[in-house]
Amino acid sequence: MFDYNEYIYEVYVHKSFSNAAKSLFVSQPSLSNIVKKVEDDLGVVLFDRKSNPIQLTEAGKIYIDAIEKVMELEKITSENLKKLTDSKQNIFTLCGSTYFCTQVFPEIIEKYSDIDPELKIAIIEIGTGEIDDFLKFNLADLGVCVENLNPKLFNSKVWFNEELILAVPKSNSINDDLLEFALSYEDITNLDNVSQEKCVDLKLFQNENFIFLKEGNDLHDRAMNICYEYGFRPNILIYMDQLQTSYDIAKSGKGIVFIRDRIVKQDKFNDSLLYYKLKSDNAKRSVNLFYLKNKVFSDKEKEFIKYLKSFQL
Template identity: 35%
Template sequence: MFSGMHYVYQVYKEKSFSKAAQKLYISQPSLSASIRKVEEKVGYPLFDRTTKPISLTLCGKKYIQSVEQIQAIEQEFTDYLNDWQEANIGHLTIGGTSLFCSLVFPPLMANFTQKYPNIELTLIEDSTANLEQMILDGTIDIILANDQLDENFFASKLFSREHLLLVVPKDLEINEKLTDYQLVCRKNQALNVEAVLPIDLTLFKDLPFILLKQENDSRKRSIELCHYYGFEPKILFEVDQQLTSYMIVSSGLGIAFIGELLISKLPISDRFVYYRLAPEFSQRKINFYWKKGKYINPVMKKFLEEAQL
């Protein structure tokens, strides 16, 4: 009954016998005959051939559900078999936003590839929302994100922790009376965020803010911080990436909330002053995420073990 399931599934995916035949490298009459054999064994038609494009019958929908369950079981068993190997050969697809793909993944990938040269890595850069969906549909194995994803659907491992900081152009007059609250940035040293007290954000409420767009974790935390101090931020620009915010601040056009991870990866600049923020809103985890319940094959295990700052 399921011996010809790959033929049925290809027609379902292509919604066309001719296109499916091309993908399968067989003739359309041969494909049609194979589908009829499956339908004869099932006892019911699987496709409604009167619609354009062709569609599944009720029985066909159930058949496809069963095929996908079989495929999932086969994939799980294939992954299990990989445990019997040393996993020095394999493939892993990882993903992240532009921040992580440009500043975090390159050294991690270089170290991993040097140690495991026969494991192929694929890197996908996209928004966190799109990356979440790619995990769920199996396109990506692991992503790195500073958003806290739903633990009902995603498993995680801590990569790092960071503080969201207030970044202000150095030339602003307000900085002159706040030197005790300013963080010192030194070459090859992490910011000692705990060394100063959080700044009173109301001191900056009349300045223009550069915020990330609505779907970003940094945006949500920025609004929470402003509301905590009792004001609505005056938003000058809404951008997609922290790096864009950072560069706008460097031009003196406004102030922004930037993660210390980004700051630590960029050259030290005397154009900025950094302030600590209320920890209940500014502290966050940066996690590796993968689909909950997914079999963690040896290649995934090795990457998660090796990946560190």
């Protein structure tokens, strides 16, 4: 069906038999005959020759859409086969948010370089909403995020689970009556073992200022839903792009922030904040690894992914 797709596609691109023929280095009559043969074989007319410039018929639109999908599949297949046979190996690229690119990936890459110094690994710091496109267009090999990407396009694997907790500037007087609920560093490293009785009543903070991530971020939505569960709409002082920046602002005493437990674990010597456990299903989420369904990895890359999945954070 697609034996002559290059010829059909050139006519579509140039909207002219004569210009397409020049591009293909064939005579116009030869090109016209090829297109006519394809149309006869299919039993449909692909181009409206009466229009100027030439336009696709409805059947032609369907055929061109199919050709573009075939072309994309051929491109991906070629790239993947080249990757398998390329003795030099391409760079394996990870993508994720600022937190993963600054706090997680570097340690993993450093340790893995001792295992396989030949595999070169790159990091791309992007917003969560960009991961889909970076993977889809082969700008990155593996992405990390808490969002749910399209399961028809991507394979996913839960990497680890995390919990959101409340970080409150220690200077805020609201803490004075809540010290019995404040989490110790040991509590934060073992949140599953902290009893529900130690969860703070979030409604007590309804008149305080909060620092939120911008709309469209998973943590923004979860934090908002948690507040709604406790019957109030938060007073949002600042909207931020990055969670790490929000955390730093909270440490300066400017507002309350919902934070991932792992950021606090990596900041064990900080004494400017108090932390509280939250009683909500929205406070628990999984961090996932994503890659394209038709992605082919080399043996070296497979070994790294296996190491990544088992890495103890």
